[in-house]
Amino acid sequence: MFLYFFILYSLIIIMQPKRAVISLSGGMDSLVTLATAIEQNYIPYALHVNYYQNTQEKELKSFHSICDYYNIKEENKLVVDVDYLKKIGGTSLINGSYHKSDNQDEIPDSYVPFRNANILSIATAWSEIIQADAIFIGASQIDYSGYPDCRKVFFDAFEKTILYGTKRAKPVKIIAPLLNMSKKDTVCEGVRLKVPFELSWSCYYNNDYACGQCDSCKLRLKGFKEANVKDPILYKNNI
């Protein structure tokens, strides 16, 4: 009798749906990250943080299109406006054109101060309420723009912050499935997962045709080229 209940209880625990908050900007990395979470049987809760960046409208459209594609319901979406990043400023991604840095070792002016910590703090607060098991974020420390908050050391430190700063017995974990993937790997993974790349948007600067010149466009184009896959989005001058 005891064994029967024990097995039943274990089965209930195992079969309980896992929930995950996905940071879904609408870019190709967050798209592949969402598809990874779904493949791993997480119920996705999609978080979109609008910080009044140059391409906010386009990214929000991408977010909703991607959610529609994966049948994510309204109640599992959270769109958040953070006007303070606009008020604080200090990045060319907000109200400014992108400035190319000639120094490869320098953190570019597209860096948004502490953006990922702000996004993860919102994601963690939400994860506490919906009792999510994981937060997925599409950061990579291989082909990236040199932002400090895209590195494993940062995510490890943030997990400690969650451990000590939240009330749940089993704190939510941070999963960054692309962390050690190149852009080529990410494209290949996206192809394997059959993601709708055409719905995603990566350009830092333009809302109609991707500029093809900013760091984000360049990394995206490099990834598709190396993976020998045609990028389905529109580029200026048909790059």
Added chain:
Amino acid sequence: MFLYFFILYSLIIIMQPKRAVISLSGGMDSLVTLATAIEQNYIPYALHVNYYQNTQEKELKSFHSICDYYNIKEENKLVVDVDYLKKIGGTSLINGSYHKSDNQDEIPDSYVPFRNANILSIATAWSEIIQADAIFIGASQIDYSGYPDCRKVFFDAFEKTILYGTKRAKPVKIIAPLLNMSKKDTVCEGVRLKVPFELSWSCYYNNDYACGQCDSCKLRLKGFKEANVKDPILYKNNI
């Protein structure tokens, strides 16, 4: 000649004004914290985070009154609305009456999920732009409501997150001067620093007369009583 320039340079470094972001809710703890930062010769940059809590209007008024008292200019203030804590919910501090918990070991329902991490993330982003040396926060782990994000372990973990997640060579440090102070100590410290307690507001629930019943009122009243000081704010039923 070299020595001359060395001394001059050192003097310039020493005499450079230190800047600090102060998390200023408008409560008595944040007021004493602000006064501490000023005493320590920091130029204060006051941050107020409005998360649509029950007493948001009263707290915002306290924030501005305290800033006026200490001659903090408009450009050194940042008032931030975070609607996501309202959207996420899960706390009685937002759109809800306070529910007393009978279990002393339990984290009360006034806990706001990951609030201090959200506030510190905003403060850190701002500190990067204004090149602040410190972030002051008025948390205490002695006479407190049992929130996990008011403890030293949490702040230590957050400092690591800042270290790895920001681009400055000398990351901003977190200073919580009241961390090991009882409410009585905080009141005594406030008296020593001649803070305008009458401008502060601590009640979780009411905007006109402090209720005297919520955790925050109780802790405040206990502090003033033990310090043998009259609390100048108005309480319901003249407590």
